[in-house]
Amino acid sequence: MASMNTRTHTRLRPSLRTPRQTSLLRSSAFRGALVYLAVFLAMTGGTLAFLYSEMARSLSQSADRLVWQEAAVLSRLHTMQGTDALQNFVATRGQAGGEMVYFLADGLGTRLAGNLAAFPTPEQTSRTADDWVTFTALRGDTASGMPVRGRVVVLDDDLALLVARDITPQTTQLATLLRVFVGAMGGLLLVGLFGSVVLARRTLARVEIITESLRDIMQGRFDTRVKMAGSGDEMTLLADQLNAMTARVDALMSSMREVTDNIAHDLRTPLNRLRGQLELVHAQLDDASASRDPLIAPLEQCMHDIDALLENFAALLSLSRMESGAVARETEDVDLNAVVADIAELYAPAFEEAGARLDVVMPEGPVRILGARALISQAIANLVENALKYACVPKHAITLELSQRATQTGVFFDICVRDCGPGIAAPDRARAKARFVRLEPSRHLPGSGIGLSLVQAIAQVHGGELTLRDNDPHGLVATLTMSAGAV
Amino acid sequence: MDTSEQLNVLLVEDDAAAAGLVSEALGNVGHRVAHASDGEAGLDMASTGGFDILIVDRMLPKLDGLNMVRQLRDQGNRVPVLFLSALGEVEDRVDGLRAGGDDYLVKPFAIAELTARLEALARRQLGASDTALTLADLTLDLVARTVTRAGVSIDMQPREFVLLEYLMRNQDRVVTRRMLLENVWNYQFDPQTNVIDVHISRLRAKIDRGFTPALLHTVRGSGYVMRAGDG
Structure with a gap:
């Protein structure tokens, strides 16, 4: 009993419809990971920003409370013991130095006591809405300025008392905090990006394994299996x-x-x-x-x-x-010029006998393709025979043309048969390629209705297709396209 | 159809009905047919010699046709082999020819096709090294690639020359259209149109028009024959 045990599938070349390689940046895994990373970063950033502003507020409040208390003590001292006592006290406190800054002035702005050389001008200070001032204090005992924040209290007898406190510690603290936070965000971003790339590449690699196998399977190698490492994911x-x-x-x-x-x-x-x-x-x-x-x-x-x-x-x-992909086991280096010329040589007399002509148009020099010579010859012969049988109009030329074109997906060869016959109406063209279909005007002529199906199948074996379109002004152009493959 | 010679044919075929039919048909045209129904028996009978040609089915019990012929060739036996097979793809033919077959006929085939090929094959060795082929007053000079009839030089296209050469090498034997397509044009497919007939009628116009007797005859239902007698 006949049984085909020799399973022969050969991938001639990637077909016209080879899917594009997905790049990392276009992969959904990478994009998904990026979106996730962005959301995660935004939430973390928000939390850290909130934390930072709370810390800043709390630090500044506790500093401000000290200033308030000091101002209240001094104010009560003035009320209870008078200006001289206050003046002495401020002088003593001012000499003690530390983190406090004092300045006591009379109604004219003359310095009465304090460790500040002069009352800061409004240009030197920045004032908040609730009358807190921030400025750089140039104290007698420090060479460089010291950033301070405090307020002016107006006492009886037209006295003005400025009490302020060094804010360097809290500024430093906040700066450190900010550095830590920004560093953490940067670290998260890096780790996240790295993770996304790793994740996406892993996913892509596995998807690639599947598409690679599917491509082989679509080209008729049904013994292909997807080899996926991993367990149960x-x-x-x-x-x-x-x-x-x-x-x-x-x-x-x-x-x-x-x-x-x-x-x-x-x-x-x-x-x-x-x-x-x-x-x-x-x-x-x-x-x-x-x-x-x-x-x-x-x-x-x-x-x-x-x-x-x-x-x-x-x-x-x-x-x-x-x-089913079980043909074309043997491919060879085929010179399409020679194949076309041979077919033309075989059929030209038959066209002349019918009063028509077969013109051949070919590029110079050999046109090489990796393919099955016998199949390509048969496909061209089928197209030429169709023209001979159905579209041979006396005194007209049927053109057999071989041409080559380069596209982004590779180099393709077109073998075109142009006739001046009745043509095929646009709605019937797809059907004409199906097996056993005989279109109406020629149904009575001998033939099986397999010719074009066979051409189509041969084109597909060679990574191409068969297209039918209108000739100008009338007739049919049948084009057999084949991929050049790796010649 | 008349044949001047009788061929000793060994038919190796497991389908008894098909074998009977082929035997009868070949017997009718004057050949002697021996039959083996599996590859081992076929190899034994072929090894003893005495056959002019072997007809071997590809798919046989015990030892398949390809291996049978391979073993036969390994023994140094050069007897012409014609393969029969239901497998007709190009690569199947190539396999057959590689295994040592000389011709390959795909089932189904016409008996006339088989007979024609058989006779062409059995006598193929003769005249292979000739420098000229002649039939009546027609002469083909294989070295100079020229054709003359009754001393008149006839202009030939290269393919016409090959076609005429093939017909002349097989003179007095029927040559089918399929044989012409395979051997002259090197194609394995069957044209649905009369392309071969057109080539033959052009050739006939060149070598027969204006000369007697006609040399290129059409054999109805089979093909063509070159012979000097009347067709």
């Missing part, structure tokens, strides 16, 4: 499901191949036998009598019909095997 689960699906498709394809091979053997063999017997009878009838036997004509019709049936069978089997 969603990607391995997906890979397992894909593998199960591919195994199922593989089994179905194998059984289809087996069925077609069995058809080839079990149905064609008896038909062949039948034809052989008719042929024997035919030979005997032909020999037996000198005059033509009346049975010979119907006998010949029978043989002719069986031949047509067997031919359709053969074409269909060819097509099935091509579409």
Whole structure:
């Protein structure tokens, strides 16, 4: 029994529809991680900013309370013991130095006591809404200025008392805090970015494993399996499901191949036998009598019909095997110029016989493609034969043109057959490529309706496609496109 | 169809009905057919020699056709082999020819096709090294690549020359359209149109028009034959 045990799948080249490689920046894993990182950073940043402002407020409040208390003590001293006592006290306190700044002035602004040389001018101070002033104090005992914050209290007898406190400690504290916070945010950002890249690359790598395998499977290598390392996560689960699906498709394809091979053997063999017997009878009838036997004509019709049936069978089997990817095991370096020239040489006389002409247009020099020569020849022959059968208008030229073009996805070869026949109406074009479809005007002509399907399948084996469009002003342009592959 | 010679044919085929049919058809045209129904028996019979040609099915019990012929070739046996097979893709043919087959016929085939190929193959060795081929007053000079008939030089396109050469090498034997397509044009597919007939009628116009007798004859239902007698 016929059974195909040799499973032969060869990837000729990536097809026209090879998906683009996903770049890291476009990957959804990376983008997702980035969005997550941004949200996380914003929330952390918000929290830290709140913390910072609370700390600043609390520090400044406790400093302010000290200033208030000092001012209150001095104010009560003035009320209870008078200006001189206050003046002495302020002088003593001022000499003690430390973090406090005092300045006591009379109504004219003359300094009465304090460790400040002069009352700061309004330009030197910044004043808040609740009358707190901040300025750089130039104290007698310190060489450089000291940032202080305090307030002016107006006492009886037209006296003005400025009490302020050094804010360096809290400023330093806040600056340190800010540095820590910014550093933490920067660190988070770096770790987050690194994590996103690692995560995205890992995901991409695993997705790439799957797409790579799927590409092979789509090109007919059904023994391909997705090899996914890892244990039980969603990607391995997906890979397992894909593998199960591919195994199922593989089994179905194998059984289809087996069925077609069995058809080839079990149905064609008896038909062949039948034809052989008719042929024997035919030979005997032909020999037996000198005059033509009346049975010979119907006998010949029978043989002719069986031949047509067997031919359709053969074409269909060819097509099935091509579409299942089980062909083109052997590819070679093919010179398309030579292939086209040979086909033209074979068919040109038939066109001339019909009163038409077959023009050939080819680029200079060899045009090389990695492919199956016999299949390419057959595809071109099918297109040329279609033109000969359906579109051969006397005194018109049918053009067979080979051209080459480079696109972003690679180099492609177009083999174009242009005729001036009736053409194919736009809505029928897709259908024309389907198997067994015979379009209306030519339905009565001999043919199986497999020709264009076969061309389409051959184009796909060579990483291309078959396109049909209108010729100007009328007729059909059938273009067989093939990818140059790695020649 | 008349044949001047009788061929000793060994048919290795497991399908008894098909084998009977082929035997009968070949017997009718005057050949002697021996039959083996599996690869081992076929190898034994072929090894003893005495056959002009082998017809071998590719798929056989015990020892398949490819391996049978391979082993035969390993023994140094050069007898011409024609493979029969239901597998008709190009690579299947290539496999057959690589294993040591000389021709490859895909099932289903017409008996006339088989007979024509068989006779062409059995006699192929003859005249392979000729420098000229002649039939009646037609002469093909294989070295100078020129054709003359009755002393008149005939202008030939390169492909026409190859076509005529193939027909001349097989003179007196029927050559089918498929054989022409395979051997002259090197194509394996069947044209749905009459391209071969057009080439033949052009060739006929060149070598037969204005000369007698006609040399290139059409054999109805089979193909063409080059012969000096009437068709």
